Structures are given as structure tokens and as C-alpha cells.
Amino acid sequence: MSVSPLVFVHVPKTAGTSFRLGVDQFFGEDRVCRDYGAGSSDTSAIVNECLYERSDMWDFRLKFEQSNYQFLTGHFGASRYMPAFPVVNMITFLRDPLQRTVSEYHHLVKHAGYEGSLEQFYRSPQFINRQHNMFRGVHWAALGFVGITERYDESLDLLRDGFGLDVPRMESNTGRENWREPYRLSEDQEIEFRRLNAADIRLYNMARDQFDWRTKLRRRGDPYVSGMVTEYRDQQLMGWAYATGAQSPAYIQVSVNGKLRAEVAAKGFRQGLHAYGVPRGANIGFSVKLPSLTSKDLVECTVATTGQPLANSPWRLPKQVPGKA
Structure with missing residues (x-):
């Protein structure tokens, strides 16, 4: 199945930069549109003109087609481009929340001059449940594809089979030489992090389970x-x-x-x-x-035909809080 154009919701520090560079090579840089914010040199001219200057999503969609773009990428929430592109054309990668957060912390310390401690960073509201918040207002399970960073090669294989997107494997912006070695927090730090990021952890676990089923069904031809x-x-x-x-x-x-x-x-x-x-x-x-x-x-x-569970399954009715209906 080939679906185009595609929209990549680039969650920071999920191997998205490596993926984007592979997409540049696959499509050609002139066919990849970028939205990394109004002040970013990476943001494409039609995004600045149509969206940041005039807030005209329809005109952006028309100019996107006229410019022969095939791919849109950026650090935006999934709902941002819902008025212009169907959700089945959207793809993303998710990463273990603790590893992703610590990686983003080190990236901002090194490249953006962040001076706070790791604890200050992961306690800041804008960095809590970061992945979950990028899909606020959108059923993440409806996206055309949700890859898993820790299984990047498998994700690329599934994208090739499902979308005809034969993206070459590239590594960029890893931030450290031995990037496969996991970050480790103290026991107290990890307990606090997991409490603060319960929504992120739940999202990642569900997406990883669905990814397991996607790979299993692919092998079976279902x-x-x-x-x-x-x-x-x-x-x-x-x-x-x-x-x-x-x-x-x-x-x-x-x-x-x-x-x-x-x-x-x-x-x-x-x-x-x-x-x-x-x-x-x-x-x-x-x-x-x-x-x-x-x-x-x-x-x-x-x-019924395959035994694949839906997202949120198994499911339980939330417990009633005493004194509340």
C-alpha cells in the first residue's frame, strides 16, 4: 500500500532526525516540507508564509500539493495538521519514556545551554508526559504507523512493506558514542519519574504491544x-x-x-x-x-480472525473513588 503525502510527527529524541535524513535521501530534500517552529531555520517557506504569518491551513495544503511535496515533518502535535491530512497518513516513533527524557535533557544541556539539573528538567511541566501530550486530542492508535525507537530496523521494514517507504538506515544526532547503553537513574529518581510520567509510560507500553502484534501479523501474512x-x-x-x-x-x-x-x-x-x-x-x-x-x-x-487485541485491551472499568458518583 502506498499512501502519500505522509506526515511525520517527530517526537524529540526518538531517532526522528536519523529517520528524517533517510526520508530526505529517499524522496529528495526538495520534496520534504518541514515545520520546526516559526523561529527555526529548518522550517519551510510555505509553512512560515501560510501558517505562521497568515494562519491559513487550507492555503498551505494547496501550496503543499503545488510544490510537489511528498512528506511533512516537524516537532508538532499530531492534531496540528489534522485539518489538512488524514490520520492514516501520519506516522511517528515512540521511545521508552525514561530513556527519551534523559536523552532530551543531555541534548538541551549540550546544544541549547540548559543549566538546570536533571531533576529540575523532568519535573518541569513542559517535559512531563512529553510523548503523550504530542497526541493529545488524537487517538494515537488511528495513526497509519507507530514505530518503536528501540526496534528501529524492524520499524523501517514495516514502513517499507506498508507504505512503500524504503528509507535507508542512517544514524544522526545520537548525542553520545555508545548510545545503545541505557541511561540509569537512582531508585528515588526513577520512582519519581515514573509517577510523574504515568501517561507516557502507559502510551509507550500500549504502542509497543501493538508493534509486537504488527510484526507477528506481518510474518503470518495477516x-x-x-x-x-x-x-x-x-x-x-x-x-x-x-x-x-x-x-x-x-x-x-x-x-x-x-x-x-x-x-x-x-x-x-x-x-x-x-x-x-x-x-x-x-x-x-x-x-x-x-x-x-x-x-x-x-x-x-x-x-475475531487473528486474536489481535485492540489498544486498551485488556480493559477494566476504573475504580470508583469513595464519596464520588
Whole structure:
């Protein structure tokens, strides 16, 4: 499957610079548009003109096509370019949150004159849950591809198979000679870091699990299904799912405490996802009536044909806080 143009949400210190250089080589630098902020020399002229000077996203999209760009990259949140590009055209890499944060700290100390301590850095609000916040307002599981930095070569293989994007492997901006050696924090530092960055850690773990399934399904020759369990409301468990490149709905099996309760087609319309530009005109939702579900119940939603779990599965109803409805 070839999808173009592509949008790369470049999370800092996730091997994104190496990937971007590979993309430059694959497409040619003149076909890669960049948005690294209004004050950055790396930002392309049409981004400055259309977005930072005039805030006209539609005109940017038109000029993007007229300029024959094939790729857009930058340190922006995924929602920034949602009005111009469908989410299935977006790709990103995620990295172990602790390793990514410490790497960014050392990078800013070395290249941007940051003078605070590591503790001051990871306690600063703008650096807490950094990866999670770049996907605020967007279902990350709907992105066309989420790679894992620690499995960079496998990620490139999957991108080649899924998008025809044969990016050469390059290494740049590693910051240290032995970059594969993990950073280590003291026990107290790590406990504090994990408490502050619980959302980042949860996102990374879910994305890594989905990556494992993507590689497993690729080896088996089975399609990968993008999907997520989203909420439990009015006795209904809700979610969405779609198979890559398929026009027919994905079928989802829903089990509670190991017992199959239902098999449903993900074909309901989801207004909130329509703006994402997801496949099947956003007719990818499902819901299953599960009366009297409690926080003690373990719910699993898997693809009927392959056993692949959706993101957020297994799932539990959050525990009620005493005194709150």
C-alpha cells in the first residue's frame, strides 16, 4: 500500500532526525516540507508564509500539493495538521519514556545551554508526559504507523512493506558514542519519574504491544487492525476498529473474565472520528451491551480472525473513588 503525502510527527529524541535524513535521501530534500517552529531555520517557506504569518491551513495544503511535496515533518502535535491530512497518513516513533527524557535533557544541556539539573528538567511541566501530550486530542492508535525507537530496523521494514517507504538506515544526532547503553537513574529518581510520567509510560507500553502484534501479523501474512476500546457508558462498552486497506468491517470478539460475550462488526458511524479522515467514512465503531460491569471484571476485545487485541485491551472499568458518583 502506498499512501502519500505522509506526515511525520517527530517526537524529540526518538531517532526522528536519523529517520528524517533517510526520508530526505529517499524522496529528495526538495520534496520534504518541514515545520520546526516559526523561529527555526529548518522550517519551510510555505509553512512560515501560510501558517505562521497568515494562519491559513487550507492555503498551505494547496501550496503543499503545488510544490510537489511528498512528506511533512516537524516537532508538532499530531492534531496540528489534522485539518489538512488524514490520520492514516501520519506516522511517528515512540521511545521508552525514561530513556527519551534523559536523552532530551543531555541534548538541551549540550546544544541549547540548559543549566538546570536533571531533576529540575523532568519535573518541569513542559517535559512531563512529553510523548503523550504530542497526541493529545488524537487517538494515537488511528495513526497509519507507530514505530518503536528501540526496534528501529524492524520499524523501517514495516514502513517499507506498508507504505512503500524504503528509507535507508542512517544514524544522526545520537548525542553520545555508545548510545545503545541505557541511561540509569537512582531508585528515588526513577520512582519519581515514573509517577510523574504515568501517561507516557502507559502510551509507550500500549504502542509497543501493538508493534509486537504488527510484526507477528506481518510474518503470518495477516492484516493489522487499528482499533481501540474507548469507554463504558450506559451499560455499553464502546470502541472502534478497521483493517488496513479493507473496505469490509473488522469483526471484534468481546470477552469478560475469559468468557466470550459477543462478536460484533465494527461498522457504526463515529462522528468524532470522521474529522480524522479514517477509512470507511468513519463507519468503524462498535458497541456491546455489558450490564452491571464492575472494576473487578476484565474485558478483552480482540480481532475475531487473528486474536489481535485492540489498544486498551485488556480493559477494566476504573475504580470508583469513595464519596464520588
